[in-house]
Amino acid sequence: MATTTTAPAPAPALRRKRARERLRLLGFLSPWLVGFSVFFGYPLLATGYFSVMHYNQIEPPEFVGLRNWRYVLTQMPLFGPALWNTLWLVVVMVALRVVFGLGIGLLVTKLKTGVGFFRTAFYLPYLAPPVAATVAFVFLLNPGTGPVNEILGTLGIPAPSWFNDPAWAKPSLVMLSLWGIGDLMVIFMAALLDVPKEQYEAAELDGAGAWGRFRYVTWPSITPIVLFAVVTGVVQTMQYYTQALVAGKLASGVSIGPGTVIQPGYPDHSTLTVPQLVYSLGFQNFNTGAACVLSLVLFVIAMAVTTLLMRKRAGLLPAED
């Protein structure tokens, strides 16, 4: 005991302990540290590098300054439609999904009989693999023999051509996304069941009707979840790719196989989204530079939304940090 107080012994011991702790921390974090630098850090820097290069993936890259940027932002004919479609989907699809998800969530919490059955029925479509769900919808909505138009025809309702009509292709994709509302339903259900019962009773005593109870009791306590659903919805929809691509390809009826290059976004570029354009530029036209410029545009938008998410919903990060 006496030696520890007089000699500088505890300092090295403490330092050794600290070093050991740091090593252990690094050990636990190492998979992610490697993964983050190799599969996130490196490609991000490389995307920046290629965005100022002319590179067709065969000859060595050649520096061209901001030519790719100018090309993508001002001259490329498909950039406008792709950006418009992506923004259209972000606004319409996210808004309708949140409203519809909240509606179905409310409905299920109001049920007294068969809750398990209804919950499963509403949840199952969410599980359908996106490609399979899209193939199913292209069939259901096909204007020739599709069951939906068959039924609409019997009822005497004029039926649109859905995925084959530029005006209806995006709304059809929205319908597909509303079919898979299960994830939002579960999140909203959990939030709705968390609202304290006493508050409803108190509101009822104050003479609040159904709307009043929703407006003054339910809504204030679920707004964080609504905000969460909106922002994650926006982030997901900016990545919207598979359903739009598969629907466009299948509805166009063009047979595709390895090596077949088709214009994406059938009909009339109405389903062309920014991620599809990245793929098409990078892997079909081998215009690496332009594809990387577009990737960075997507990255900047995604990061802006993420920052917003973390500002507005501090709950994502624990309070004690």
Added chain:
Amino acid sequence: MTTTTLNAPTAPARTGHPGDGTAGTRARRTRLLHWIAVHTVAVAAALSFVLPFVFVFLTSVMSDRQAMSGELWPDTWHWSNYVTVFETPGFLDWWKNSLMYAGLGTLFTVCSAVPVAYALAKFRFRGRRTALVLVLATMMLPPQVVVIPMYLVWAQQFHLAGSLWPLIIPMAFGDAYSIFLLRQFLLTIPQEYLESAKVDGCGELRTLLRIVVPMSRPGIAAIALFQFFFCWNDYFGPQIYAAQNPAAWTLSYGLESFKSAHSVNWNLTMAATLLVMAPVIIVFFFAQKAFVEGVTLTGVKG
């Protein structure tokens, strides 16, 4: 008193009031009408969620000729369509590839996510918040942003284009979504358990394997399920890395070309579609609880 118990057995709180017999009946009638209204809406909504599956199934057992008509109900039931799908060249390989991608991908993800999530949830260190922010940032990143340089590395340096390995290997290095989800779960484990393990002389690794992993089984089950489904459903990844080699295609990727090859045979395409959906739905019914818990965890806890 006798009338009240007869009229309103479900509302004993009202029994004391005079004239509550009629009030009870009215309340009961309102409740019944409310029940009918809510359940009618629910049945109609549920029907529209289930009908797509029904139509897909009915078409999948039609004859080739009938599938080209607009009829809704099969004349004769051709179960052999499913056999035809399985006998399509490549279809079984796609199954095998999907299982390999999803199986190995899930295993790698769980093994790498557990220690990282544990460190982020329970260790105190400078830069913890920054690390979390970076995990969230990767989670939000569209996969298209980094895909071109990554493809060039895998294709030019490792010559692995045309296989699923460029998709599987990165999963051994931590998937942001799984790390975040599991961390949220680990936060709910009381610190006292970990401290008492340390008092008993367990090191961090022993604490993790003996205490934390068994206690967080529901969380691990949730990330495993999500990752399995993600791999099974993935279209973009196989399109980038496996497109040039049909022997490496997965079900999700192959299904689209199946449709193109059988463009007129909706019955076969629908049978194949159901066969792609089936495993996911079967897995869901076996693991429903873990799954719903996981979905809730992403949004509500935190």
